[in-house]
Amino acid sequence: MQVPSHVEYERATSVEHALALLGRPDHRVLAGGHSLIPMMKLRLAQPGVLVDINGLAELAFIKEHSGQLRIGALARHADLLDSAAAGQHFPIFHDAERVVADPIVRLWGTVGGSLCQADPSEDLSAVFAAVRATAVIRGQDGDREVPVREFHLGPYETVIGPGELLAEIRVPIIPGTGSAYEKVARRVGDWSVAAAGAVLQLHKHTIKEAGIGLTAVAAEHFVAAEAEDFLRGKPATEENFEKAAKIAAEHCQPIPDQRGPEDYKRHLVAELTTRALRRAAGRAAGRAAQRAKT
Amino acid sequence: MRVAVTVNGTEYARDVEPRLLLIHFLRDQLGLTGSHWGCDTSNCGSCVVWLDETPVKACTVLAAMADGRIVRTVEDLARNGQLDPVQQGFIECHGLQCGFCTPGMMMTARWLLDRNPDPAEAEIREVLSGLLCRCTGYENIVRSVRWAAQHPAGHPGESP
Numbered sequence: 001m002q003v004p005s006h007v008e009y010e011r012a013t014s015v016e017h018a019l020a021l022l023g024r025p026d027h028r029v030l031a032g033g034h035s036l037i038p039m040m041k042l043r044l045a046q047p048g049v050l051v052d053i054n055g056l057a058e059l060a061f062i063k064e065h066s067g068q069l070r071i072g073a074l075a076r077h078a079d080l081l082d083s084a085a086a087g088q089h090f091p092i093f094h095d096a097e098r099v100v101a102d103p104i105v106r107l108w109g110t111v112g113g114s115l116c117q118a119d120p121s122e123d124l125s126a127v128f129a130a131v132r133a134t135a136v137i138r139g140q141d142g143d144r145e146v147p148v149r150e151f152h153l154g155p156y157e158t159v160i161g162p163g164e165l166l167a168e169i170r171v172p173i174i175p176g177t178g179s180a181y182e183k184v185a186r187r188v189g190d191w192s193v194a195a196a197g198a199v200l201q202l203h204k205h206t207i208k209e210a211g212i213g214l215t216a217v218a219a220e221h222f223v224a225a226e227a228e229d230f231l232r233g234k235p236a237t238e239e240n241f242e243k244a245a246k247i248a249a250e251h252c253q254p255i256p257d258q259r260g261p262e263d264y265k266r267h268l269v270a271e272l273t274t275r276a277l278r279r280a281a282g283r284a285a286g287r288a289a290q291r292a293k294t
Numbered sequence: 295m296r297v298a299v300t301v302n303g304t305e306y307a308r309d310v311e312p313r314l315l316l317i318h319f320l321r322d323q324l325g326l327t328g329s330h331w332g333c334d335t336s337n338c339g340s341c342v343v344w345l346d347e348t349p350v351k352a353c354t355v356l357a358a359m360a361d362g363r364i365v366r367t368v369e370d371l372a373r374n375g376q377l378d379p380v381q382q383g384f385i386e387c388h389g390l391q392c393g394f395c396t397p398g399m400m401m402t403a404r405w406l407l408d409r410n411p412d413p414a415e416a417e418i419r420e421v422l423s424g425l426l427c428r429c430t431g432y433e434n435i436v437r438s439v440r441w442a443a444q445h446p447a448g449h450p451g452e453s454p
């Protein structure tokens with residue numbers, strides 16, 4: 001029987017209330033709980049006091065605003081999968097959300113919780129890195145913005161300090177982009193063996209900007225920076241996608257474990273990065289054709 | 295701490311430890327043993343109940359989080375002596391063998407049918423993909439849910 005160790009429970013009635021509670025020692029945010037509660041059962045996490053933020057409706061939104069897609073930290077995975085705005089601008093979110101955990105878990109697990117959990121195999125961390133999102137962190141003195149590519153300090157560690165709360169994630173909407181996510185897992189609901197997300201901003205057939213996120217393969221900040229550098233300014237061709245994918249596979253540091261040996265994971269990174277780039281380019285071209293029609 | 299939870303239409307107030315999981319609250323404190331306590335790791339889905347009308351794996355939510363909320367368990371599926379069409383479907387199509395996963399399967403299927411009364415087989419398989427059955431190979435479970443979709447009044451022998 002798995003039971004968390006003794007813990008106290010507080011229910012936050014407002015963001016301000018939550019921030020005041022989180023400023024106290026040994027207080028920890030409880031959102032969907034689908035990462036934290038399993039960790040508490042295994043005694044990998046033993047917070048003194050849980051601050052339940054599930055009632056804070058002001059953090060549960062997904063909307064398009066001032067050229068950005070804005071995702072409240074308390075939006076559930078299922079909300080992101082259902083969001084037409086997210087799907088229209090960033091199909092990568094829908095690709096990824098179809099393979100995050102399972103449909104029941106997705107109804108409760110939150111987008112912000114996944115990012116803050118900072119699991120090295122987490123899917124959305126790679127997605128938000130690929131789309132160059134910004135995390136909005138709220139404290140009692142106001143908000144500060146941190147690029148998602150600087151948000152994670154390491155496994156299970158983020159830049160969020162005591163008395164702070166991830167409030168939302170903002171993603172710049174850039175015309176002419178296409179995006180996609182490709183994951184290999186052993187079964188439904190499992191963590192990735194490896195996964196790759198790609199965003200391409202095309203000008204005709206030239207890559208203006210590329211974003212490549214990797215998860216489960218110890219890529220620094222979930223990013224394949226060298227592969228992005230290679231693609232920038234080059235034609236969007238299959239040959240360049242394969243070359244970039246090879247660079248991505250060389251620069252990550254996959255750890256052999258029960259999900260596979262290192263060479264298999266590098267092989268997956270190369271293949272999944274190629275596929276994600278190919279689909280992202282196809283979607284960017286599809287959107288350009290659609291725009292030309294209207 | 296004191297929690298007040300409305301379960302299947304009845305409000306229960308109990309003193310609980312904040313670390314108590316909802317599945318144990320339902321089974322051990324309220325005696326509602328229809329929801330099964332299975333893997334304990336949010337993998338198997340035998341413990342699925344509704345929390346404010348959304349299915350949740352009750353081994354991965356604290357009873358404290360349900361304070362002031364509404365819970366529905368498998369005990370509430372049959373009403374006025376009439377089985378829910380999902381339950382009748384599991385009878386008609388032999389949707390269970392040992393029955394351990396059945397409460398979670400049925401609560402999830404009811405939720406699906408409330409949102410989508412005529413789901414395709416692929417949609418049924420998708421929504422049940424986070425629940426494990428070690429007996430049936432899932433085939434008859436999917437048939438049972440299809441049966442329920444085709445017989446919204448739940449009566450056996452009724453033509454679709």
